[in-house]
Amino acid sequence: MKSTTISELAKELGVSVSTVSRALNGKSVVKEDTRQMVLEAAEKYCYVPNEIARSLKKSSTKTMAVVLPDISETFFGTIVKEIDRVVSGQGYMLILADTHENADNEKKYLDMLYTRRVDALVLATVDCSGSTVRRFMESGAPVVFIDNVPDLQELDAVTIDNRQASRMAVECLAAHGHRRIAVIAGSEKETTGVDRLAGYEEAMAERNIPVDRKLVAYGNYKWESGYLQMKRLLALRKENPFSAVYAISEKMTYGAMRAIAESGLRVPEDISVVGFDIHQVGMEPRQKITSVRQPEVEIGRRVGELLLRRLADLGEKEDQAGHRRLLLDPFLEEGETVGVF
Amino acid sequence: MKSTTISELAKELGVSVSTVSRALNGKSVVKEDTRQMVLEAAEKYCYVPNEIARSLKKSSTKTMAVVLPDISETFFGTIVKEIDRVVSGQGYMLILADTHENADNEKKYLDMLYTRRVDALVLATVDCSGSTVRRFMESGAPVVFIDNVPDLQELDAVTIDNRQASRMAVECLAAHGHRRIAVIAGSEKETTGVDRLAGYEEAMAERNIPVDRKLVAYGNYKWESGYLQMKRLLALRKENPFSAVYAISEKMTYGAMRAIAESGLRVPEDISVVGFDIHQVGMEPRQKITSVRQPEVEIGRRVGELLLRRLADLGEKEDQAGHRRLLLDPFLEEGETVGVF
C-alpha cells in the first residue's frame, strides 16, 4: 500500500500538479468538477499528503516542542496533555524532550529541535542562564517558559505567582496560630526558589513575625533534601523551636514528612505541614496533605493559546505584542496536616 | 541571525554543494584541508543543517511517535521518559499524542502522524480493533504496542504478563488465608482486562477455590467504577461474603478503598486489598497499598530498543525477524493492606 504523490495523481488524471494541489487544499478556486475528480482519485489511490515536503516548501513544520525536566511528574504530564489538546486543534503536533533535569541534555535537545525547525518551543529550563535558548529566540520562533523562568527581560512565560503561593501557605499556618514557621526552600539561584522564599518572608513581615534564619533550610527540590533538611531542623528544635513547616516542592514535602514520622512526632498534633504541588492521587482514604497547588490545566491552556497567537501574529507580520509573563493564581488545597497551635 | 544553507556556504567558499555536504556529514572522503575550511565557515556563518530537507531526501524523519491515552498518568510518563532516553541516543525525537482515551482522537492523531511520515510508532491503543493502525503497519513502519494489545497475529508488543500479574495478587491473598476473594475486573473486550481476569481464575483454580461469579465485578478502569462496583459488592456482602478484594487498575483500587472506608469497614482488618499499578508517591508515611506493579522503566527500555532494532533491520533490508510479543514480569509490591484471614 505505497502511498501516491500529487504528481502521480496528476498524470493519472491528465491534469497538472498545481491543479491537484489546489483541489486538495481547497484554498484556491478550482472548478467543482475538477475538484471532485481529484478527490475521488485521491481516495482511490490512497493519496496521503506528505507533510515533510510541505514543510520544506512553506518553512513551517506545524510542530512545536516541549522541553522539560521530567515528564513522569504529574505536574508536567498534566500541562503537556493540555498543551497538546489545545494546539492539536490547529493541526500542530508536539515533540517531547525529557532532559532528566540535566543542562547538557537540554542543550543537546534544543540543538536537535532547532535543526528540525520546530515552529515554537515550550521550555521548563534547568539552565537559568538562558544561554542555550537564545539562538532559538533570536531565530524568531515563539518560546514560552514555564515553571522556571530565566532572568531575562524579553520573554514569554506562564507561571503561577510564586510569592503569592508562599503567602497563602504562611497565611494558612498563621491563621491556625503558628508563628514559628520553618521553611524548606529551594536554590538561591533559581527564580522559582527565590520567589517562593521571598513570598514567605513577605508574609511573615506582614504579620510582624520576625524571620528566624535558623528556620530557613535550603534544599534542591528532591526527596532526599526534604528529608535531610527536615532532620536538621528537627535536630536543632530545642534551640530553635517551630510548630510548623512549609516545604516548597512535592518531593521535599514527602521527604520532610518521612523525617517527622521517623522522629516520632505526629502531624499535625506536634508539627503542622503545608506542602507544594501535592497531587492527591485518587481520593483514597488517607491523611490528605494541605498543599499549595498550581492550576496545571490552566497553565497548559494558556501556554497553548499564547503559542497559537504568537504563531498567528508571525503569519500576519504584525508586531509581536510586548512579551508577556502570565502570572496565574495558585490555590491552597486544604488537607489534614495543619492543626491549631 | 538567519541561518545559512549549504549552497550559500558553497558559494562563499568557491566549492560545490556536494563537497560541503560531504565535509559536513563526514561520511565520504574529503581532503582534510577542505573539511577544515568548510567546518570553519559553517561555524562562522552559523550554519545549522535543515533536517526537514534531509528528511525529504532520505525519506526518513528521525522521528518516532508515541500515542497514548493519558500522559498525565505516572505509568505512561515513566515509559515515555525511558523511550525518549533510549532513542534520543540515536538521534531520534519523539512526537507525543495524548488521545484522552478516545478512539476518534486516536484515529485523528494516527492520520496526522502518517502524514508527517514518522519512522516508527508506539501505541497504547484504546481501539482494540486495530483498524486505524493498519495502514501504518502496512506502510512498513515499525509499530510497537504497549499496555493494550489488539488481537492480531502479526505485531510487536511489549507488555507484562497480565495473567501472571493476577496470579501474584491471588497468591498473596491466598497465602494470608483468604479464599473468598472478590475482583474488580475490566472490560471483557480488551485483552488486558481479559488476561487479568483469566489469571485470577487460573490462580483460584490452582488452589481449588471455586470462582463465585457473584464476586466478579466489571469496571472500566476509572475511579468511579471502582467505587461503584465496590459499593455493589459490599451491598451484597451478606449473601456473598468475601474477605479480600483485588482491583485491576490504579484508579479502581482507589475508588474501591474509598467505598470500603465509607462503609465503615477497615483495611486490612475487615477487608484486605490488593491493587494494581499503585505508585507510592514519595515514601511519605501513610498506609501503603499492596499492589501488583509493572516495571515501567524496563518496558520503556525494551520498546526503545525494539524500535531501534526494527529501524536498523529496515535499513539493512534484512528480513524482519518474526514479530515478537515481549512479556515482562510484573512484581508484587508489599504494602499494609493485606491481613491474615
Place this chain on the structure above:
DNA sequence: CTGAAAGCGCTAACAC
C-alpha cells in the same frame, strides 16, 4: 480556471 516552471535545502549517483 488551469498549466508550466521555479524552487524549499539537501543527498547521492555519476562523471571527471
Place this chain on the structure above:
DNA sequence: GTGTTAGCGCTTTCAG
C-alpha cells in the same frame, strides 16, 4: 577528491 545534476513532494508565482 570534487563538481554536476537530478530529484525528494509540494506550493506558488506567473502566464495564458
